[in-house]
Amino acid sequence: MTIKQLATSVAAAAFLASPALAEVDFSGKTIEWVIPFSETGGSAKWANFFAPLLSKELPGNPTVVVKFMPGAGSTKGANWFQEQEYDDGTLIFGTSGSTQFPFLLDDPRVRYEYSDWVPVMASGTGGVAYLNPEDGAKFDGSANNLKDIDFIYGSQGATRLDLVPLLAWEMLGMNVEPVFGIKGRGDGRLMFERGEATIDYQTSSSYLGASADLVAQGKAVPMMSWGALDDEGNIVRDPTFPDMPTFKEVCEATDGCETSGEAWDAWKAFFVAGFPVQKIAFLPNGTPDDVAQAYTDAFDAVRKSPDFPAIAAKHVGKYEVFVGAGAARATKEGTTVSPEAKAFVINWLQEAYGVSLN
Structure with missing residues (x-):
């Protein structure tokens, strides 16, 4: 046996002897789904609707608890989430158009960047x-x-x-x-x-x-x-x-x-x-691919459940749900407007309400 063959054989044996990579498992854990609004609005109803469905589909069936962090039209919560980094996959954040608009308009209170976050689900509303x-x-x-x-x-x-x-x-x-x-x-x-x-x-x-x-x-x-x-x-x-x-x-x-x-x-x-991509669920910066995939798969299973269309129509409306790459595309669409539209709205805000974003 040559040295190269011996090295290959030893490496293969070591690989076979090593334990398999652990699968994502949230057994016994609690997922905190943070919403940057009060508990009385549409975002609260959206998260409370999806939370038990997500719990059922995530590996290990963790408890999913919705928590609220209102303030500054949701920029308080979004700024907080920007500072969070991946820990153990038990934090998820939900945004709304009211979080996207300050970002689009360069509101000086915005200290968050959507491209730093990991979108796993997006859904439209009316x-x-x-x-x-x-x-x-x-x-x-x-x-x-x-x-x-x-x-x-x-x-x-x-x-x-x-x-x-x-x-x-x-x-x-x-x-x-x-x-x-x-x-x-x-x-x-x-x-x-x-x-x-x-x-x-x-x-x-x-x-x-x-x-x-x-x-x-x-x-x-x-x-x-x-x-x-x-x-x-x-x-x-x-x-x-x-x-x-x-x-x-x-x-x-x-x-x-x-x-x-x-x-x-x-x-x-x-x-x-x-509105068409009005609500988005994100994982924090640094989330590993396998954890993001576990959430993507869970939301995908939720939307493909046979009874989902009927219960969704009753509680959140008849709108498409995007996951994974679809959620990423939807996020880009929901955080982009033309320079002309942006300029018009900034001027209108100043004239109509005296709101200056400079």
Whole structure:
């Protein structure tokens, strides 16, 4: 036997004698899913919906606990997560369009970088705007009869996901005065319920979970959804709310509202960034590939479960769920807008609300 053959034989024997690489196993562990919003909003409902399903599919069936870290429109929690590094795979972070928008707009409070994080699941959502019964009775599919009304809206902030409804209402010629500073959209709904606000919007999961009951009780009147995207990028009716007109339809029916031009292009760009890939689950920087794959496989099993479409439609809406490479592509789409759309919105924020991001 040659020296080379002997070395090869010894190496092979050593390999066979060594223990196999340990598989990812979360038995007996607790996964903390941190949400940078309050427990009353759509992100809370999204995470609480997926948490037990994720627990069932992860290796070892760990307990998945949703924790909340609200503040500064979610930038507080996102900045905290940026400082976290991989430990043992028991930390996952959930973002929303309200986390993406400050990043897109170069908000000075942002100290996080999406490219440092590991996306394992992304899901779209929609949104529904609704009115109090008195003003809702004047809505006829256009905003023409709503332009002389002074509305009050509970808002997390103009640079958050609320940018989409605020710009939409302005394009419709409506007078909507935002009350800034609420911690989550659920708090905005509570303002509406108490009569402190006269117009509101919720993402699909929150609308299905609470606001739809207000409609059923005659305490709210649906106005429009933001819509969804078809394969060609056109705005079409939201599959969760197929009987509800989209903002595009209401705009087309409203005097002075245009579905082309700078304002429309900017609105659509931020709608695309904020809703079709609105909620994303991340693992921290430095997560090993095998751990990321375990999460990807678990979320993939969740979305492929035979009963998933039915239960998802009831709780979070009928929207596509992306995992792995699909989640990475969705994250890129949700954190990118054109320079023209960005410039328009930054100028609009300054003119409409005195918000300067310089």
